[in-house]
Amino acid sequence: MINLGAAVLFWCSAWTLNVVLARSKLHGHRLVRLLVPTLFGISVLVLWEGLVTSLDISPIILPSPMDIAERLVAETATLWEDFVQTVLKGALSGYLIGATAAFVTAILIDRSMFLTRGLLPIGNFVAALPIVGIAPILVNWFGFDWQSKAAVVVVMVFFPILVNTVQGLKEASVMQQDLMRTYAAGYWQTLLKLRLPAAMPFVFNGLKIATTLALIGAIVAEYFGSPTRGMGFRISTGVGSLSIDLVWAEIAVAALTGSAFYGLVALIERSVTFWHPSQRSEK
Amino acid sequence: MRSVLPVLTVLIALIAVWISAVAPMNIRQSLDIAERAGVSVVPESARVRSETSRFYLMYRNPDEILRGYALDRPRLPTPKQVGQELWKTTGEMALKGRAFSKRSLIFHGWITLQSTLFGFALGTAIGILGAVAIVCSRTAEMSLMPWAIISQTIPIVALAPMIIVLTGQLGIEERAVPKAIISAYLCFFPVLVGMVKGLRAPAREDLELLKTYNASGFATFWKLRLPASVPFLFTSLKVGIAAALVGTIVGELPTGAISGLGARILIGDQFGTPLAIWSALFAAAILAGALVTILTVLQKVTLKRMGGAR
Missing domain, CATH: 1.10.3720.10 (MetI-like)
Known part of the structure; x- marks a missing residue:
């Protein structure tokens, strides 16, 4: 009970500190903007730890954050092997193939008004469908190893990126395109120097949505059969064999990977579309 | 409303791609079944066929291609098969008054x-x-x-x-x-x-x-x-x-x-x-x-x- 009291006390004081910080004049400062959510996250973890230890919850139901951290350190080799199998081989290769295919398709479609008008509603519809369901079919077609996972990821990321890129290619205004014409620019020059740069905020929007989808696809596909490694495999077998702390360690890795992947794409976006209003607000 | 015609065209094109993909996807399975039924197929054993290109198999066994469109457990079913299965498990069962049976x-x-x-x-x-x-x-x-x-x-x-x-x-x-x-x-x-x-x-x-x-x-x-x-x-x-x-x-x-x-x-x-x-x-x-x-x-x-x- 003492632990729980301490944890609740910590939560309250962290929240109070956050209120003070948010109301102070410093609230716009970058450091404070980072500190407030971090403090909130830490206080949630402390509350979790306090709850688990003081209420004596069995580690089979919910392990404490400390147990999970211990597992993370102890099982680094296994976790790394799973990471390579699921993220680097499955998700990343599928993401790259799918993104390239969608990008090229978008540029090809864009040349024909008819095709754009026909494909955009279909693409929008398909992007809203539960595509993960095709995982068992593709595992059946491409075998158990990472190729089938990459195939699922390709299909999942294709439509969001396609739809966003096609929309982005419409972004350059008629005036701007006319200006390019007066410069005697050809189709490819207009595309490279005007329309693609103008489309980039949209393209990156699609790429960012696709990062999460890629991980989801790679993990779900492993539930339908995989070699004896990989995050999805470890999670599904871990739940069965009650090594719950390893499952949570695996979840922590997945969460960190997802955030890092998203962050990486956002970082690239920032350097590519530095000119866009949404990127230059905080100065 | 302007986009009805383009959407329909794209849909028809997609279905056409799907139907034409059924033949190569199912050719190995159709040949296996044909061989078991006593029909002579060109590379004879299933082992050899699994290492041969699907299109070459189609080229050598043109008579067996159609079999791929009526398999029970196809690798890739035809749109018609999917539609029939969908109707069988929804509309038909509802007509029989068993809309909420566990198989529907x-x-x-x-x-x-x-x-x-x-x-x-x-x-x-x-x-x-x-x-x-x-x-x-x-x-x-x-x-x-x-x-x-x-x-x-x-x-x-x-x-x-x-x-x-x-x-x-x-x-x-x-x-x-x-x-x-x-x-x-x-x-x-x-x-x-x-x-x-x-x-x-x-x-x-x-x-x-x-x-x-x-x-x-x-x-x-x-x-x-x-x-x-x-x-x-x-x-x-x-x-x-x-x-x-x-x-x-x-x-x-x-x-x-x-x-x-x-x-x-x-x-x-x-x-x-x-x-x-x-x-x-x-x-x-x-x-x-x-x-x-x-x-x-x-x-x-x-x-x-x-x-x-x-």
Whole structure:
């Protein structure tokens, strides 16, 4: 009970500190903007730890954050092997193939008004469908190893990126395109120097949505059969064999990977579309 | 309306690609069956054929290609087969008065729909409450918003089996609960973001006008901010309900669920009946389309009654 009291006390004081910080004049400062959510996250973890230890919850139901951290350190080799199998081989290769295919398709479609008008509603519809369901079919077609996972990821990321890129290619205004014409620019020059740069905020929007989808696809596909490694495999077998702390360690890795992947794409976006209003607000 | 013809053309082209892909996808299986039936096929053993190109097999055995369009357990079924299977498990059973038998997709679709709507309601409530908290309190904004974004970068499927174990350990036997939690997790974020945008949509002049009326904070919220957020709310609800359906199906896939469209996919995989997988997939697509359409109609009616021209 003492632990729980301490944890609740910590939560309250962290929240109070956050209120003070948010109301102070410093609230716009970058450091404070980072500190407030971090403090909130830490206080949630402390509350979790306090709850688990003081209420004596069995580690089979919910392990404490400390147990999970211990597992993370102890099982680094296994976790790394799973990471390579699921993220680097499955998700990343599928993401790259799918993104390239969608990008090229978008540029090809864009040349024909008819095709754009026909494909955009279909693409929008398909992007809203539960595509993960095709995982068992593709595992059946491409075998158990990472190729089938990459195939699922390709299909999942294709439509969001396609739809966003096609929309982005419409972004350059008629005036701007006319200006390019007066410069005697050809189709490819207009595309490279005007329309693609103008489309980039949209393209990156699609790429960012696709990062999460890629991980989801790679993990779900492993539930339908995989070699004896990989995050999805470890999670599904871990739940069965009650090594719950390893499952949570695996979840922590997945969460960190997802955030890092998203962050990486956002970082690239920032350097590519530095000119866009949404990127230059905080100065 | 202008886009009906292009959409139809693209759809027909897609179906044509699908039908022509059936022949190479199923050729090995058709040849195996033909060989067992005593027909002479060109490379003789199945081992040799598995290392030969599919198109070469088609070229050498042109008479056996058609067999691939009528297999019981095809690698790739034809659109007609999927349509027939879909009709057999929905319309035909409904006509026989067995719409809610365990083998009908109407029954499984209903199970999935229940969890989806439950999760959608939960996710929408969390999203709206979160947005109100974020708009009202700067502390909440600064501490919650980054975590809301991070929560969406976490692959929920990794958490899905854990959520099911946890709810099971807590003594919740109802299978719909973990599925609804997963779909709420996927669905709350678009609603949150849309509502924050919507609640902040009123222009400064409007807010100042209400100030000159001496309106309280609550009145400003109720009479200005909330109505202004409705168009944003509907746009994000449409994204949210699609996400909720994805969440439910993901919740049914890895967990050994026995009913629901995701479970049909899982069972179809385990028993090697591709037609069941394909028909469940299409049923899910139809469900998604119907849900989004309903919300679009609701959006149009509501905005019209509110006097909006958007």
